[in-house]
Structures are given as C-alpha cells and as structure tokens.
Amino acid sequence: MNKEKRRMILERLREDNPHPTTELNFSSPFELLIAVLLSAQATDVSVNKATARLYPVANTPQAMLDLGVDGVKEYIKTIGLFNSKAEHVIKTSRILLERHAGEVPQNRQALEALPGVGRKTANVVLNTAFGWPTIAVDTHIFRVANRTHFAPGSNVEQVEDKLLKVVPSEFKLNCHHWLILLGRYTCVARKPRCGACIIEDLCEYDQKTEIT
Incomplete structure (x- = not known):
C-alpha cells in the first residue's frame, strides 16, 4: 500500500471519529493500568463490569494492596485467568508503592518491569494515559494491518514497527484506537x-464481502 492511500485511510478514520479513546472505563493512570492488565484474553465489557465494582473499593495501589489477593479475586472472578491476574495486580501495586511513590511511571522500561505488563499494555498506558504517540498492536490491529495491507507483518512486533514508520506523526496518537475499533466492529x-466499512474502497483485501 502506498503512502497516499494510507493517508486517505487515516484521514477518513479521523473524520469519522475525531477523538477516539479506549472502551475501558478509567479515571486515572492507575485505573487504566489495572484495566488493561485485566483485559488480556478478556473483553472490555467484562473488565468494565468488574472494575465498576472494584474501583469504588480500591482504585489506588495502597487500597489494592490492602484488599489483598483474595479480596481482588472476589471482584474479578468473572474475568478469565482471574487467579494469576489478581496476583499481578497485587504485585504491581506493591512495586508502584515501593519504587515509584505510588504513581504509574511514564517510562516504558519501568512499565514493562511490572508483573503482567508487556509491551502492548505499556503502549496502551503510555498512549492513552500520557499522550505518547505509541501504537499498541493487539489481535485486532494485527489482523487489520495485514488484511488491508496497511502495515503487513508476520508478528505483532513487525506490525508495530511498520506502523510507527508509515503512520504520519499527526495520526500516531489516535491510530491505535481507530484500528482497534475497526477490527472489533467492522473488520472482524x-x-x-466490508459492505459497512468506511475504507472499503481503499482497502487492498482481495476477498471482500458484501456484509453490512
């Protein structure tokens, strides 16, 4: 795909949704970090239901630590892998208190050192909480980038590298959200x-459907 077509796609996505954001509910960097950590192999809807009960009780590292692993489990047991995720939440809260004065660090290396936090989670937090021009690649974005030929790659790292190279700076902040929403609801x-897709005429997928 050439850069002119990529730019047209991004302009169209921006026109359709000028101020996209995550569908996870949060009101602080810590709440976002925990929500993204919980969202691995789970839907945003299921995470939001759990955090709607959890955050009124514990939405700071200290409050989460006071709740304890078993306490956290009670609130997130409807989410897949809740046992290991509860452990990660508590360990992450403890590290934030001991090493970062209870604040979520605006540093990729420090974020990725937290239990249960990988590159994708770090990218989401840096982008959504702190406004960094990062592009997190999940299964939806990986699929969209390859299917449309916008930024093909054989693994998520390759797709991320490609996106960071080909997406103009003015679009980098919101690109993650546009592509994930496209993959979640249209490019499923x-x-x-395809019949309901606003970039169908620009997409280079060779097996388009008429489904709306």
Whole structure:
C-alpha cells in the first residue's frame, strides 16, 4: 500500500471519529493500568463490569494492596485467568508503592518491569494515559494491518514497527484506537463487514464481502 492511500485511510478514520479513546472505563493512570492488565484474553465489557465494582473499593495501589489477593479475586472472578491476574495486580501495586511513590511511571522500561505488563499494555498506558504517540498492536490491529495491507507483518512486533514508520506523526496518537475499533466492529475475524466499512474502497483485501 502506498503512502497516499494510507493517508486517505487515516484521514477518513479521523473524520469519522475525531477523538477516539479506549472502551475501558478509567479515571486515572492507575485505573487504566489495572484495566488493561485485566483485559488480556478478556473483553472490555467484562473488565468494565468488574472494575465498576472494584474501583469504588480500591482504585489506588495502597487500597489494592490492602484488599489483598483474595479480596481482588472476589471482584474479578468473572474475568478469565482471574487467579494469576489478581496476583499481578497485587504485585504491581506493591512495586508502584515501593519504587515509584505510588504513581504509574511514564517510562516504558519501568512499565514493562511490572508483573503482567508487556509491551502492548505499556503502549496502551503510555498512549492513552500520557499522550505518547505509541501504537499498541493487539489481535485486532494485527489482523487489520495485514488484511488491508496497511502495515503487513508476520508478528505483532513487525506490525508495530511498520506502523510507527508509515503512520504520519499527526495520526500516531489516535491510530491505535481507530484500528482497534475497526477490527472489533467492522473488520472482524471470521467474516469482515466490508459492505459497512468506511475504507472499503481503499482497502487492498482481495476477498471482500458484501456484509453490512
């Protein structure tokens, strides 16, 4: 895909959704960090239901630590992998208190050193909480980038590197959200809804459907 077509795609996505954001509910960097940590192999809807009960009780590292692993489990047991995630939440809270004065660090290396936090989670936090021009790549974005030929790659690291190279700086802040929403609701895994897609004419997918 050439850069002119990529730019047209991004302009169209921006026009359709000028101020995109995550569908996870949060009101602080810590709440976002925990929500993203919980969202691994889980839907945003299920995470939001759990955090709607959890955050009124514990939405700071100290309050989370006071709740304890078993306490956290009671609030997140409807989410997949809740046992290991509860452990990660408590360990992460403890590290934030001991090493970062209870604040979420604006530093990729420090974020990735937290239990349960990988590159994707760090990218989401840096982008959404702190406004960094990072582009986190999850399964939706990986699929969209390859299917449309916007930024093909054989793994998420390759796709991220490609996106960072080909997406103009003015679009980098919001690109993650546009692509994830496109993949979640339109360019879905089994049968993409090409007939309902606002970039269908620009997409280079060779097996387009008429599904709306």
